[in-house]
Amino acid sequence: MRVVPSIDISRGMAVKRVRGKDGTGxxxxxxxxIAEELREMGYVSLHLVDLDAAEGKGDNVEVMERVMRGFSEVSVGGGIRDRSRLERFLSAGATKVVMSTLAFTQPDTFRRVVKGYEDRVLISVDYCDDRVLIRGWNESATSLEEAISHVNSLGVRGVIFTYVCNEGTRRGIDLNVGSYAKLIRGEKGYAGGIGSIQDLRELDRMGFNFAIVGMSLYTGVLRGVISV
Known part of the structure; x- marks a missing residue:
């Protein structure tokens, strides 16, 4: 299983928030x-998120285009809700785009936006207490079980499960996520609460293709871990 570092950007700066709350972490x-340092450590994959765009409070697209250079695999998310933004990131070097809100709020529009790019689109299922969260984790959309059924109907590349309950805390993964992951058709990623090499090994056992690390990487706990 690949270990993928994340860089979250707000107001042009890299940050790591706790449960997505501005001003924390x-x-x-x-x-x-930071991207240069990650490449020097041997990372070839990167997960990049525009937090401001996700919350409808700004845009960091120009910075993100510079950050992604030099990585062989880049997934980009945060506020991607139209075809022009999707195509801009793909043209700039992203290998995958990550979407969430549009897939749940306007599925027909989502299908039109991603048409022809389905094999390069991941849907982020951001959840806590069995509820899927959207619009920068500020609104509840549906249950986790319903979300999985819906995502499977969209024919995209795969899913990233983001366990918002523990995101940015290093308190551990959702130990129940394996039962949901096995229902997903396609690529599977996980983020949220990863705090040890044991967490990574458990995700590998569950069948995940990659795990996204942030707080544990930047606090030194899992610094330099590229795969398990």
Whole structure:
């Protein structure tokens, strides 16, 4: 299983929030410098998120285009709700785009936006207490079980399960996620609460293709771990 570092960007700076709350967690600094350091450590994959765009509070697209350079695999998410933004990131070097809100609120529009790019689209299922969250994790959309059935009907590349309950806390993964992951058709990723090599090994056992690490990477707990 691949271990993929994340860089979350807000107001042009790399940050790591706790459960997505603005003003919590860490301010890491220049995202371009951090990307360079990750490449020097041997990472070839990157997960990049525009937090401001996800919340409808701004846009960091130009910075993100510079950050993704030099990685062989880049997934980009945050506020991708139209075809022009999707195509801009793919043209800039992203290998996958990550979408969430549109898939749940306007599925017909989602299908039109991603038509022809389905094999390069992942849907982020952001959840806590069996509820899927959208619009920057500010609204509840549906149950986790219903979301999985819906996602499977969209014919995209796969899913990222993001366990918002523990996101940014290093308190551990959702130990029940394996039962949901096995229902997914396609690629499977996980994020949220990863705090140890044991968590990574458990996700590997569950059949995940990749795990996204943030807080544990930047606090040194899992620094330099590229695969398990």
């Amino acid at each position: 860490l301010v890491l600094g220049d995202p371009i410098k």
